[in-house]
Amino acid sequence: MRLDKFICKSSELTRNEAKRLLKSKLVTVNDEIVSSGATKLLDNDEVKIEGREISIIGHRYIMLNKPEDMICSTKDELHPSVLNLIEVERVFDLHIAGRLDVDTTGLVLITDDGKWSHNITSPNKACQKTYRVITQADITTEMVEQLEQGVELRSENEATKPAQIKVLDSRQMLLTITEGKYHQVKRxxxxxxxxxxxxHREQIGTITLDEDLDFGQWRYLTEEEIALFK
Structure with missing residues (x-):
């Protein structure tokens, strides 16, 4: 990897800022000053900026409890992005693996590992997502049977895949689907x-939202949780 690219991937610095550091002779490779950004690094080379060693940030895997009135986007639009809640270096490298509507709360998985997130979002993977749904009217047996068989949505050519339903009370259920159509649960x-x-989304695959994680809070996934989507 080129030295200037390594510096950018190891910090918040832009390519131009990295070049200025190099020209100022503030960068060393194996304790020798290097001023060329085109310098090719070997795997064991030690890079320092003003005497402080830097290294490439590895992939990050994050669980977030999304609050209302925030969007699952990389940029703020009418509402702020959930990425504003993540206080890490190079947050702009992160993306959301499975979005939620602005008024939907719950589990969001965030990463910078595209292959990992593909195993969550690809329709071919049929990853299960479980939602806690509170309804306006009572949940009838007929409604449950229809949802479990698959229902036709407006502007869709095919019925939804069968859902798994667990009725909790007259107006509350856990609904599990393997698709990700636009506003699917509401439709x-x-x-x-x-x-x-x-x-409120409670589960993606076998990763369940922590009960003690308040709205807006996040944590890194464990190695075991990360491995579930490898």
Whole structure:
């Protein structure tokens, strides 16, 4: 890897800022000053900026409990991005693996590992997502049967894949789906004559949102959790 690229991947510095550091003779490789950004690094080379060793930031894997009124986007739009809640270096390298609507809360997985997130978001992987759904009207047996069989949504050519339903009380259920259509859960409930009042994602695959993680809080995933989508 080129030295200037290594510096950028190991810090918040831009390519131009890295070049200025090099010209100022503030960068050393194996304790020797190097001023050329085109210098090729070997695997064991030790790079320092003003005497402080730097290294490439490895892949990050994060669990976030998304609050309302924030969007799962890399840029602020009408509402702030959930990435504003993540206080890490090079946050702009991160992306959301499976988005939630602005008014939907709960589990969001964030990473900079594209292959890892593909195993969550690709339709071919059929990754399960479980939502806690609070409805406007009572949940009937007929509604449950329809959702478990698959329902037709407006502007869709095919019915949804069968959902898994666990009714918790008259107006609350756990709904598990393997697709990620636009506003899918809300549209599914509308298709059976009901309406979603609150929607909260509790689980992706076998990763479950921590109960003690408040809205807006996050943590790094464990090695075991990361391995689930490798």
């Amino acid at each position: 599914m409930l509308a298709a059976v004559g009901n309406k979603v009042i609150e929607l």
